[in-house]
Each structure stands twice: as C-alpha cells, then as structure tokens.
Amino acid sequence: MLDIHRLRLLRELDRRGTLAAVARALSYSPSAISQQLTQLEAETGVTLLEHVGRGVRLTEQARILVRHTEVILERLELAEAELAASMTEVTGTLRVASFQSVMLALVPAALSVLAGRHPGLRVQLTQRDADIAFAGLLAHDFDVVLGEEYPGLPQPRMPGVDEEDLTYDEMRFAVPRSGPWRQDTLARLAGAPFVFDPDGIVPGQWARTVCRSAGFEPDVRFASGDLLLQVRLVETGHAVAFLPDLLWTDRTPDTVVLHHLPGRPHRRLFTGVRSGAGRQPAVQAFREALRSTVTARD
Structure with a gap:
C-alpha cells in the first residue's frame, strides 16, 4: 500500500518545482523530503526523480502517480466533508486567506x-x-481563499480548486477634492501622478493597461498594494488612484471624488476551495455568511 503522506510530498514537488520550496511550505528539511521520496521509490519499485543540475525533475512514472494522487486527495476531502456534515453543529477551525x-x-x-x-x-x-x-x-495551509479577476485579464482555472462567484465590484478612478488633478475624465489625467499596485501583479498590470487604452502612459509615482495608503495619497493631493467600490462599504468617500472609468469595468470576486471540500459545513457556512454580507451591502 502506497503511503498517502509520501504521495502528497511528490505532488507538492510537482507543484513547487524544488525540494527546498516543498520543505519551506511544509516545514520540513530538504533532506527529510528527499528521504521520504526515496522510500516512495522503494515502495513503487520505479525511479521517480531524475537529477538535473543541482535540482531534480519528475519522471513520467512520477507524473502518473501525481495524477492519481490528485484523485485520491479529492476523495479524502469528500470523505472529510461527509463526516463533518453528519455532525449536528458546525465546529472546528476554518483557515481563510484574503486580500x-x-x-x-x-x-x-x-x-x-x-x-x-x-x-x-x-x-x-x-x-x-x-x-x-x-x-x-493546495498545500493545505488554508481552507478557503478569496480571489479576484480583472476585466480583460482572465485567470486560468487552477486544477484542484473549485471556485464560486461572490460578487462583481466596480472599479473607479479617485481624484483629490481640490487641485489640478480634480478631473472628471480619465484622458485629462495624462501627466498626473498615479498610485498603483506594483506592475508585477495583476491589479497593477490592469491599471496601467486602462491608462494606455485611454491614450497615455501613466506616471506611476507610487507603487503599493495597500489601498489605505492609496486613499491617503489621493486625500492629500499627491496622487490619483483606481479604487474598488467595495472599499467604501460602511463609509462615504467624502475625502475624495470618484468617477466612472471608461466602460465601467468590474472585477470578479470569488471564493476558492480544494476540489471536494465545498461540502464541508464550515466552508458552506463561511460562503453563506459572505453571500449574506454582499446581499445586505447591495
């Protein structure tokens, strides 16, 4: 009988690429990971890893095992969900990651x-x-993840993840209440100082693309994913930003002026769980609570 724990390590190596990355993610030493995979090779009787330079790569036989491991882990998720659903109360710990x-x-x-x-x-x-x-x-560090997808930049569906739409959130441009950058159309902001997310992540890439579509290259004076800092820079007249409507829940944007972007783009917000875990009572309860909150907000 193949050891589930060792199969999971092999799958993590397939996902993360290096023994060091697997070790960091799962809090093991690289040598411990290597020993476990060597034992898995002994159990299967086939070579699972090939040395390439200083690293390793999976053989075709290893990839066969990884494909079956995905199915096995999904079935285990379903089993855990069914056991939890048989209980009369929703208890335990739910680990959530969000932006x-x-x-x-x-x-x-x-x-x-x-x-x-x-x-x-x-x-x-x-x-x-x-x-x-x-x-x-996918590494079992979290049970639910909140995700976002920007218009024109669809994200590929991740194998092993089940998504559920939460809401669509309009993006607007925010300008100071006074000063030269209080403009009501995006095209008039050519030359304005902008604060955007860094270019290496999707929100930052999307924001720069919107400006280019309006006919100018943005002067990104500040790069930060901290929305509260972005708001503060707009309030004090130092920058212009693209901000989500969701940010103004339970408060009025009386310190900045908001305008629609061309085409009124909306980002898609969703929840993601491991395949098979969607029937977990704790997951269902959290998703229902989020839906209730969105409904009350609308």
Missing part, C-alpha cells in the same frame, strides 16, 4: 454573521496575495 479590500469590507461583517449562527466555529484569517494564497490552499 485587503475584501478583508476591510466583507470579512468583518461575515464574521459577525458566523458568530451568531455558528459560535463553535473558529475562523483564522490571513492577508495574502492571490497567487500565494492559492498555492497555500
């Missing part, structure tokens, strides 16, 4: 809903960028 705007606008209200409906459920919340969060989801 800033959802954490500010939706998650606190969802936690209040959960506290009233399921007081025995403990939620652990971590702020993570989407790519890191989804890697953590």
